[in-house]
Amino acid sequence: MAFIQGLFKTSVARKNIMAVTGLFTVFFLIIHLVGNLILIIPDSFFPIEFWSNVANQHDMYNAYSHFLVHFWPISVVAWILYIGLAIHVIDALLITVKNWKAHGEKYVKIDNSTSNWYSRNMGILGTIIGIFIVIHMGQFWLKYKVLGTEHDLYELVVGTFKQTWVLVLYLIGIISLGFHLAHGILSAHRSLGIYPKSIMNVMKYIGLCLAILMAVLYGIIPLIIYFQ
Amino acid sequence: MKITLKIWRQDGPKSKGKLETFQLNEVEQDMSFLEMLDMLNESLAVKGERSVEFDHDCREGICGQCSLVINGQAHGPESHYTTCQTHMRSFKDGDTIFIEPFRAKAFPVIRDLKVNRDSFDTIIQAGGYISALTGNAPEANNIPIHHNISESAFDSAACIGCGACVATCKNSSAALFVSAKISHLAKLPQGQVERKERIEYMITAHDEEGFGSCTHTGACAMVCPQEVQLLDIARMNYEFNRALCKAT
Numbered sequence: 001m002a003f004i005q006g007l008f009k010t011s012v013a014r015k016n017i018m019a020v021t022g023l024f025t026v027f028f029l030i031i032h033l034v035g036n037l038i039l040i041i042p043d044s045f046f047p048i049e050f051w052s053n054v055a056n057q058h059d060m061y062n063a064y065s066h067f068l069v070h071f072w073p074i075s076v077v078a079w080i081l082y083i084g085l086a087i088h089v090i091d092a093l094l095i096t097v098k099n100w101k102a103h104g105e106k107y108v109k110i111d112n113s114t115s116n117w118y119s120r121n122m123g124i125l126g127t128i129i130g131i132f133i134v135i136h137m138g139q140f141w142l143k144y145k146v147l148g149t150e151h152d153l154y155e156l157v158v159g160t161f162k163q164t165w166v167l168v169l170y171l172i173g174i175i176s177l178g179f180h181l182a183h184g185i186l187s188a189h190r191s192l193g194i195y196p197k198s199i200m201n202v203m204k205y206i207g208l209c210l211a212i213l214m215a216v217l218y219g220i221i222p223l224i225i226y227f228q
Numbered sequence: 229m230k231i232t233l234k235i236w237r238q239d240g241p242k243s244k245g246k247l248e249t250f251q252l253n254e255v256e257q258d259m260s261f262l263e264m265l266d267m268l269n270e271s272l273a274v275k276g277e278r279s280v281e282f283d284h285d286c287r288e289g290i291c292g293q294c295s296l297v298i299n300g301q302a303h304g305p306e307s308h309y310t311t312c313q314t315h316m317r318s319f320k321d322g323d324t325i326f327i328e329p330f331r332a333k334a335f336p337v338i339r340d341l342k343v344n345r346d347s348f349d350t351i352i353q354a355g356g357y358i359s360a361l362t363g364n365a366p367e368a369n370n371i372p373i374h375h376n377i378s379e380s381a382f383d384s385a386a387c388i389g390c391g392a393c394v395a396t397c398k399n400s401s402a403a404l405f406v407s408a409k410i411s412h413l414a415k416l417p418q419g420q421v422e423r424k425e426r427i428e429y430m431i432t433a434h435d436e437e438g439f440g441s442c443t444h445t446g447a448c449a450m451v452c453p454q455e456v457q458l459l460d461i462a463r464m465n466y467e468f469n470r471a472l473c474k475a476t
Contacts, residue, residue, distance in 0.1 A: 010431050011401070011441035012468045095441055099399035102440030104331035108236075108247055111300030114450035120398055122443060187444040193466030195459050 012191075014095050019188035021088040026185060026210070028081050029177075033217055035064055039157065040224045058154045065153040069145055089130060096123050118179035119187070125180040132173030139166075161225040170222045178215025182208055229255040229316065232324040233268065235280055241336045241344075247326070257317040261304060262287060262294065264316055265327075282341040289313040289453060292388030295395070296341055297328045302392035302451045310390065310453045330395035334402070334438045345391050347437035348405060352389075354433035355426035356409040358418050371417050384412035386454040393448035393456075399440030404448040406434050407464035408456045414467055424474055427467040 038061045048054045054063070068074050118125060139160055143150040150156045160166050185207035186200075194200065231252045238245030252271075255264055262284050269279040285293035294311040298304035304314040319325060329337050334347040387408035394402050410427055413419030419426070442461055449458040 009435070010468075011403075011435050011439075012431055012465055013472075015441055015443075015465070016469065099401075099440035099443075102333050102400040102438055103398075104333050104335065104400065105245075107297060107300060107328055107331060108234075109300040109326040109328070112447075114301070114396060115398075115445035115447040119443070119445040183444070190444050190458070190462040191442075191465055193462055193464075193469045195462035195466050197459060200459060200462065 011095075011098075014091055015191040017091050018088060018095070019191040021084040021091070022184055022188050024084050025081065025088065026181065028077075029214060033214060035068070036221055037217065038064055039221050061154040061157070062152060065144070085133075089126075092123065092126060116183065119183040122180060122183060125176045128176040129173060129180055132169065132176070135169065136173070158225055161222045164226075167222050167226045171219060174215055174218045177218070178211050181211035181214060185210060229257060229319070229321045229323075231255045231264070231316075231319065231322075234324060234326045235341070236328045237280070237340055238329075238337050240339060245337065245340075255316055257315070259316045260287070260312060261296075261298070261314040261316065262312050280341065281339045283343070284312060287312040290388060292390035295330045295343060295391060297326075297330060297395055299326050302330065302395040303390070303453060307450065308453055308455050310388075313453075330391050332391075332394045332397075332400035332439070334400065335391060335394060343391075345389070347439070348389050348391065348402070350437055351402065351406060351430055351433045352409065355422065355429035356413075358413065358422060360418075373417065377415055381412050381415040384408045384415065384456060384460055387412075387452075387456050388454055390453060392451045392453065394439065396447045396451045397440070397442075398445060398447070399443055401442045401448075402434055402437075402439040403442035403461045403464065404452060404456055404458075406430050407460040410467050411460040411463040414463065423467070424471045427464070427471045428475075431464075431468060 038057065041057055041060075043057065046054065046056045046060075048060070054060045112120065140153070140156065143156065144153050161170075186204055189200070189203050189207075194203070233250040233252065234247045235250060236245055237248045250268055252264065252268060255267070259267070262282070265280060265282060272279050283293050283295050285291045287294070289310040289312055292310075294303075296303065296311045298311065298314070303309055303311045305318050306314055327341060329335075329341045330343050330345075335343040335345055338344050385408070387405060389405060391402075391405070393404035394400050397403075410430060413426060414423055444458070444461070446458055449456065
């Protein structure tokens, strides 16, 4: 019983929480990416016949964002995501503080060739991503969904991405995300206890490919809009 | 070979330490790293100075007693070696070598390069064993075990408990050490009876001893002299979650 009570204090359980919340966010990121790829569909693809009122990219993107805001099951998932992300951040802070305490005096000379730099700096990458998410939500989610001051999301997105500082900020955030995922996806599976060698050998490449794919596809959206 | 040594000197667990520089001019390539330190200590003894204290025992790479972080790497520059099996041919004439103790809150420095690794014993005492009646060894063929499983269990059992994994880990986690014992016993029929309690007690002991949590950087497995696999940590996490499902 003491084990169950102390469950969420153990180092392994805390990593489980990181893994579950992290993987749920990856699932969201894939959906979020697919939706936003509308922004880079070339004009020659329009009009698309299968959906009414899709005469151009502008209409399609606004119809998509309208659907997201007004379809209630999406709001439920969104709230799970917000809570999940908050837990991910709080848990990461708790783990980091404990790990700092576990460390003795610093080495005078340290050779880090035995591990990747991004696997050692998940906290720093996570902090950059965290700052990015706050700015990103302030730019779109707050104005469009919460305050309702902007009604044409397509215009808002394109207008925002035309600014150079926004482009630079997004590229920094997205590259950080890529490296965070390059370690995070495989690490999460290990934390959850998936140990068969055959699965983990494949998972190593799936995790890396997914991270690269996400970084590249998320990265080209603001780049294409900026240079259009 | 001429070698400059920068060695961590610390009088006791609570005193402040610092690097001290020594010069050795007649080091031979065939010397082991520890023989080179013996040579230094002999020269210090002649001068009437306090010798540099370091851990060692079998000097055959099997007891897990030697430690040292050499030029920032636990057990030195050769991969999957112990310090005692490292030789001076791994270094060049004129090199400067930094020698520091294994560093972690759970491994307090006793003196100079010697550290107290009792926390590992505490973890093993918490559950890293099977309870069996003493007496004559049972007939070996009574419990059939597939060759692959016994080999895999032996790979995990090979851990010599040196603590290089903790010394290398940026979080000072002993996950590789704990997981080696958990995996070893979870794979074998003899380990099944206490499987659930073992993981609960050992993880609790690991945390109570002040080790950090594993972030899977993989650095531990890169320096492990016995090449304990990183997948053992995943196996340990599986055992933890399995115990959790059985508990609720």
